Amino acid sequence: MIKIEPKDTAILLMHCPDRKGLVVHVTEFIDNNNGNIISLDEHVDREEGIFFMRIEWELGGFLIPRDKIGEFFGTQIAAKFNMTWNIYFTNIKPRMAIFVSKMSHCLYDILARHHSGEWEVEIPLIISNHSNLEPVAKKFNIPFEEFPISKDNKSEQEKKEIALLKKHKISFVVLARYMQIISDDFIRQFPNKIINIHHSFLPAFPGAKPYHSAYQRGVKIIGATSHYVTADLDAGPIIDQAVTRITHRDPVENLVMKGRDVEKLVLSKAILMHIQRRTLVYNNRTIVFA
Amino acid sequence: MIKIEPKDTAILLMHCPDRKGLVVHVTEFIDNNNGNIISLDEHVDREEGIFFMRIEWELGGFLIPRDKIGEFFGTQIAAKFNMTWNIYFTNIKPRMAIFVSKMSHCLYDILARHHSGEWEVEIPLIISNHSNLEPVAKKFNIPFEEFPISKDNKSEQEKKEIALLKKHKISFVVLARYMQIISDDFIRQFPNKIINIHHSFLPAFPGAKPYHSAYQRGVKIIGATSHYVTADLDAGPIIDQAVTRITHRDPVENLVMKGRDVEKLVLSKAILMHIQRRTLVYNNRTIVFA
Amino acid sequence: MIKIEPKDTAILLMHCPDRKGLVVHVTEFIDNNNGNIISLDEHVDREEGIFFMRIEWELGGFLIPRDKIGEFFGTQIAAKFNMTWNIYFTNIKPRMAIFVSKMSHCLYDILARHHSGEWEVEIPLIISNHSNLEPVAKKFNIPFEEFPISKDNKSEQEKKEIALLKKHKISFVVLARYMQIISDDFIRQFPNKIINIHHSFLPAFPGAKPYHSAYQRGVKIIGATSHYVTADLDAGPIIDQAVTRITHRDPVENLVMKGRDVEKLVLSKAILMHIQRRTLVYNNRTIVFA
């Protein structure tokens, strides 16, 4: 296996009204403080007049101590340009909770990647509304918590789930074919921090049973969409999409089977982009600095 | 260039309620009359209980004369099994009319293929509601007829178009980014014989301006769909679909540009499948024996 | 989940010199004995003059008893047309052995599919030249046997492996990133029954370290190839291939990571085709009746 030195870098994600000199000011801030920029990605949405940037630099020798960088950047740069921003450090792994129901393919794909060290992420917790996948969680020694959901207990159960997520200092949630609608209250607690996989190339076939609808419509491609969850069901900002070809020979069960492969890759791609701090949501669209 | 002997074959396309022995009876009919089957594709839709088949055989030495094959097959086989069927002969080229408006990319792609001999098809006629593409038609020496359409004259103009199509013995019509809705009366004259290209991966973004909608929705793939035209707009049986990836860096005009490449390939693929008699429509879905 | 009735069908795979009437004779054999054909795929290689067919029929009510079908078909049909053929019954699951070394992604993908019931296959055995993946095998309760290979013991170890495969009645072997060359003797015991995954789009980058070579060459796509193993390294008949796009931003370790996703899908696709008896090898090329 290839050996990669663990990185010690800072990543800034920001957006603000576009104007001249933004790149200069940000890069000077890093350069003047002895930071070595190793990656810079910027984008201007001309229609909206908004500037977006992701910038990553090495912290070795950086003059400002790690826990002060945010304060300095906020005071000297972000305030001046009315920036919305976040800073991340690659030595701190994000903590991901996985929600599942009965289908195992996305869960296995995630756990196999985690197990083989492909991702810089912690998985302290798997939550489910059913017990079916508890054995899978056990195989990988990850705590599994069951919260059966009914119309009557939903609000109460979600409160317990949220408490558990907070207790485990979860930084983002992945719905890996979790077959329950998350309430708006829950979503508000994790804005742009809940990733869902929908089993169609949205906006085609939102809602339940998209493969059955795809079969009925006679499409020649099926797909999957990973997106951040918003209050508007299946309408949140899209992170990644992919498709696969089908033919008239494929009955619905083949669509389900072929779709699973697309789902797991599209979800894992979204997780990777999120972990690497490559995503920025604005106006219900996701900028992915891939 | 590769030299291919012009084929002299017959192609039967059929469907009927499924039952035992269908393949045997059809292949025996051909074999007993000294035909050499060179291709056989069958499909059973188990949900609907319908059998579909495309079978092609060489006519050299076939006992039944060409103009009697239909009668014999209809009497001896098709009637017995309640088949819906058509027979085609590869020595007779289908005759295609192209409808265009102002955009040239699909038209150029079609004419370049025709000009280089890629397709076994005649193109006696290009029809448009605008004069913009007349120079393109002229480059390729294909008659160009302009029928400007307004709310008031639509019905009258369509009648003239239909008359012209009949006069030219047109066997199928291709709407190559024709920006006018065809009336139901027109469609009824050419059932499953009008091919349209829609510039989205249907059923996502039906109607006008799909690229603008795709941009607004923030999708990560765009696509195109070729389909037979039915009275239900953008809902006809799909022949082919394809997609291409986009990113946040692509403004709408890039989507339009990247989409053009998908559109022209998806339309040309549908035309090829139609010309080679590989398509069968049933229940608003298209079987493509590719 | 979709419920699918377990099938009780027979599948015949055959090839022979092409001549008139082959389809008729085979379909008549099935029809006359009261079999209901549910799928027929044929192909004629015109250059070689060879006819290939896969035909599947329901055994309920078939006049010839299961264990006599081969004898009857061989005597009445295959002998007459000089056919090479095999018959399979879907009520008997093939038995697959997996060979691995240190990388887990293909193994996880296979075991997750098996565990969720996606494939009609038994996996009685995992063999490795290293102990690294024993914990993965254990997670799924599959016997794991380690056979460390050195220059000196290779022949002897392979003999033991073959004995073990025979003992377990293994019908085919999957090399899931097994990093050892299999000897010709071994291969001869399992002709067209060993499936390998090579981590490049062959014939580009055969041999070791294809991702490093791909990086050096500056290609814009990388891929993977599943193929039957022959004595000629990386030159066996290809079953499936797929690719993914890369850019100048991808260092070698990204190629390795992105490649893993292609590898596991391409290998699993090949296994599915093999299990469903959809592959036929002729002249170092694989016909895949997909």
Add this chain to the structure above:
Amino acid sequence: MIKIEPKDTAILLMHCPDRKGLVVHVTEFIDNNNGNIISLDEHVDREEGIFFMRIEWELGGFLIPRDKIGEFFGTQIAAKFNMTWNIYFTNIKPRMAIFVSKMSHCLYDILARHHSGEWEVEIPLIISNHSNLEPVAKKFNIPFEEFPISKDNKSEQEKKEIALLKKHKISFVVLARYMQIISDDFIRQFPNKIINIHHSFLPAFPGAKPYHSAYQRGVKIIGATSHYVTADLDAGPIIDQAVTRITHRDPVENLVMKGRDVEKLVLSKAILMHIQRRTLVYNNRTIVFA
């Protein structure tokens, strides 16, 4: 159609040994002189220790006059960091010559795009070693010059071609399925300015007749590669690649037909990237700031 304001921008492409502060110095140069950066793409090749950048800014209000920018940048910035660089202005269209032989699909694709205004490029000249495609050139009113090539006259004919290219102030050459090897002398005159399309996914199947070789090898995907031409045949820096799926049903002539669609898109993509100054060659690899 979408109306896009013609841009008046400058584009700098540069590379140099990596060190701290490069982005800052270049962006300051533009910012201090009142330029508005509209796009910045940088890349560091860590293995080689080389920094690459493409930066584009609006010239309206820029303090340095257009014809002095190069001198100022060269003196103040490039010299200090040992940069290799080029500056381009979007108000000056590059001038492209097309070389063809007998196949028309790439030529049609290029001319159709040019005709519809898709590209900001001039095409003053088409050169061929055969007369076959003269009618295509005529359709689009582009001068066509025939230079038949034999072993005896090659050197002499190439000299005439080069003279013609210089006379027409050609800035880059496109070999659109030109079936002649260009001599090293010719190539040296246009370093990284000759784009070729090769009809395989290189490095698989270099040389002549790649589709025949692909058929023989039994691959399941075919492809095409656009690259800059170097003295080493089919080994120049790759700009773009794409593939398409084939099956056992595709004879060689189908590979040729399906391949044409890939070839024309991959070549046109490379041309677009070149025209938009998005390509940088280093160490026989192409950075494409797409």
